[in-house]
Amino acid sequence: METEDIIAEELQNVEAEIQGVQDQIKILLDQQERLYERQSELQALLEASKDSAYPVNGASNAEENWSGIFEWDSRANDVRFNIFGISTYRANQREIINAVMSGRDVLVIMAAGGGKSLCYQLPAILRDGVALVVSPLLSLIQDQVMGLSALGIPAHMLTSTTNKEEEKSIYKTLEKGEGDLKILYVTPEKISKSKRFMSKLEKCHHAGRLSLISIDEAHCCSQWGHDFRPDYKSLSILKTQFPNVPVIALTATATQKVQSDLMEMLHIPRCVKFVSTVNRPNLFYMVCLFFHGFWL
Numbered sequence: 001m002e003t004e005d006i007i008a009e010e011l012q013n014v015e016a017e018i019q020g021v022q023d024q025i026k027i028l029l030d031q032q033e034r035l036y037e038r039q040s041e042l043q044a045l046l047e048a049s050k051d052s053a054y055p056v057n058g059a060s061n062a063e064e065n066w067s068g069i070f071e072w073d074s075r076a077n078d079v080r081f082n083i084f085g086i087s088t089y090r091a092n093q094r095e096i097i098n099a100v101m102s103g104r105d106v107l108v109i110m111a112a113g114g115g116k117s118l119c120y121q122l123p124a125i126l127r128d129g130v131a132l133v134v135s136p137l138l139s140l141i142q143d144q145v146m147g148l149s150a151l152g153i154p155a156h157m158l159t160s161t162t163n164k165e166e167e168k169s170i171y172k173t174l175e176k177g178e179g180d181l182k183i184l185y186v187t188p189e190k191i192s193k194s195k196r197f198m199s200k201l202e203k204c205h206h207a208g209r210l211s212l213i214s215i216d217e218a219h220c221c222s223q224w225g226h227d228f229r230p231d232y233k234s235l236s237i238l239k240t241q242f243p244n245v246p247v248i249a250l251t252a253t254a255t256q257k258v259q260s261d262l263m264e265m266l267h268i269p270r271c272v273k274f275v276s277t278v279n280r281p282n283l284f285y286m287v288c289l290f291f292h293g294f295w296l
């Protein structure tokens with residue numbers, strides 16, 4: 001047999017093996033999602049039976065109650081008030097934070113300016129380790145990192161503008177857990193193009209220090225969305241590689257089709273979905289008639 005044929009044959013075998021592994025991962029991910037769902041049901045049941053709010057018998061259909069009492073409530077209130085300076089939660093924020101803190105994957109659809117950032121930044125502070133935030137725009141990332149740093153929260157970014165010294169220090173923190181880093185912002189290109197970064201992230205995860213993954217502007221995953229970014233496609237690797245790390249995907253706009261598309265792409269088929277109203281009473285349209293120099 002020619003050398004070329006031998007290589008081609010081995011390549012075929014390796015590809016078949018990779019496919020086999022991917023199939024197994026998918027089966028395990030599905031199983032994990034089912035277990036998380038049952039875990040949340042059981043936690044809710046336990047809370048309910050402790051409070052005697054409703055009988056355990058027949059409560060197997062109990063809905064997930066994300067506005068209930070959770071063990072991190074007082075720590076969350078403390079961080080919200082004393083670090084972010086926010087006196088009360090807006091609609092759905094507390095529930096979203098509770099779902100993320102419970103280890104669930106979450107999809108958030110909330111109007112622009114509605115307060116999506118707090119939904120991942122607060123759990124990022126409460127959970128041990130480093131939270132990874134994927135965001136599409138350098139300017140957005142810079143604003144967020146500046147804002148968080150001003151609040152005294154150790155946030156950094158790894159982008160084309162990060163200098164070598166800082167990059168080295170971030171990699172060291174990811175790899176060895178040394179240094180102060182709670183929230184790390186990257187562009188999707190970092191995930192798709194930097195093997196070095198992915199290897200450091202893998203080490204961070206392996207040491208149990210990857211606390212959560214946040215995908216901002218998640219509609220960019222879907223080619224049915226208005227702002228499709230091909231590099232967002234590569235984010236599918238995150239759930240495959242870090243299956244036990246909760247993913248929170250956030251967007252201001254997503255049709256049903258875009259939602260199911262991004263859930264499939266990010267491998268979060270059983271995520272908890274929160275949709276906040278896009279009604280903003282302070283914004284309105286007015287149509288006026290201008291006639292012979294006068295507004296009517």
Ligand SMILES: Nc1ncnc2c1ncn2[C@@H]1O[C@H](COP(=O)(O)OP(=O)(O)OP(=O)(O)O)[C@@H](O)[C@H]1O
Nearest residue numbers: 086087088089090111112113114115116117118252
């Ligand atoms: N519960 C709250 N109470 C008061 N202000 C809040 C609350 N939550 C968030 N904010 C403030 O609302 C503003 C908008 O929040 P944020 O930037 O998170 O919105 P967003 O949903 O991410 O918007 P966009 O889609 O435009 O990125 C920020 O100034 C933030 O500090």
